[in-house]
Amino acid sequence: MNLKFDQIASIVFLAIGILVVVESQKISSSAYGSTIGPSTFPMGLGILLIGLSVLLFIETIQNKKTYKIVEEHEDFKSPNYKRFVIIFLSALGYVLLLDVLGYLITTFVFLVIGFQALERGKILTSIIIAAVFSSVIYFGFVNVLGGSLPGLPF
Template sequence: MNKTVDRYTSFFFLFIGVSFIVGSRSIAQSSYGSEVGPDIFPFWLGVICSLLSVRLFFESLRAKGEEEQQEKKSLDYKKFAIILGTTTLYCLFLEKIGYVIGTFLFLLIGFQTIDKRKWPLSTLISLAVSVGVYYVYVEILQGTLPGFPSWLSR
């Protein structure tokens, strides 16, 4: 943990969060066929980003001498490349394979990249999150997400 970098990063993300909040106010509040408007997600993303940046700022102020105690760790470029590649593929193929399958695969690969030993738990969590979020957003909030691919429902 580098206290100086954390402080500057917290200001940067506070600016990003506030920008999302302000920008979301200019987006239409309702969408055709959906109870949830397109302004909801950017607004709450901005709120969460702003709150987390404030927390990061105060945690960087509280950290005393921890920077010297921690050894410099080498960066893990392989894990970074896997996560970056998975994120790119998720964005490219989300419409084609659907939200539930795409999110399940994205989370599973991400969890396995972080910790390969817990694959049953990773599978269960990935499945529960992807199906749960889809159900809540589409069925309860009446939003729209890409469904299952057409080749699967034949």
């Protein structure tokens, strides 16, 4: 637990949540007369992110003493900014390359990078899990639910 990091993270996630809600308004609100459209899910996630970030900020303000006690009694390490930057940059790359490379490739690469950033080693396990997850979600969404995702680049 790091008070300053949690406060900064809550502000950053609040800004991202607001951005998601604002940008989701640009997506069409309904599909074929349905009340639930393509903008519903992103807007809901944005609202959830805003709510959770506000709760985190309130918690950090209310529990300053608890943060200090925990930092003094635990073998406290500073936040791992390297992992955060790796995952943030890979998420940014995911968003930018999704239309270019398609869902399967970008999701697979993003998951492998994320798994390796969080826990080094076990590269084969990371590759298998990322491949299975990407494929199952893609084929399930496209074939079972009839949705559309960016396909392969070729």
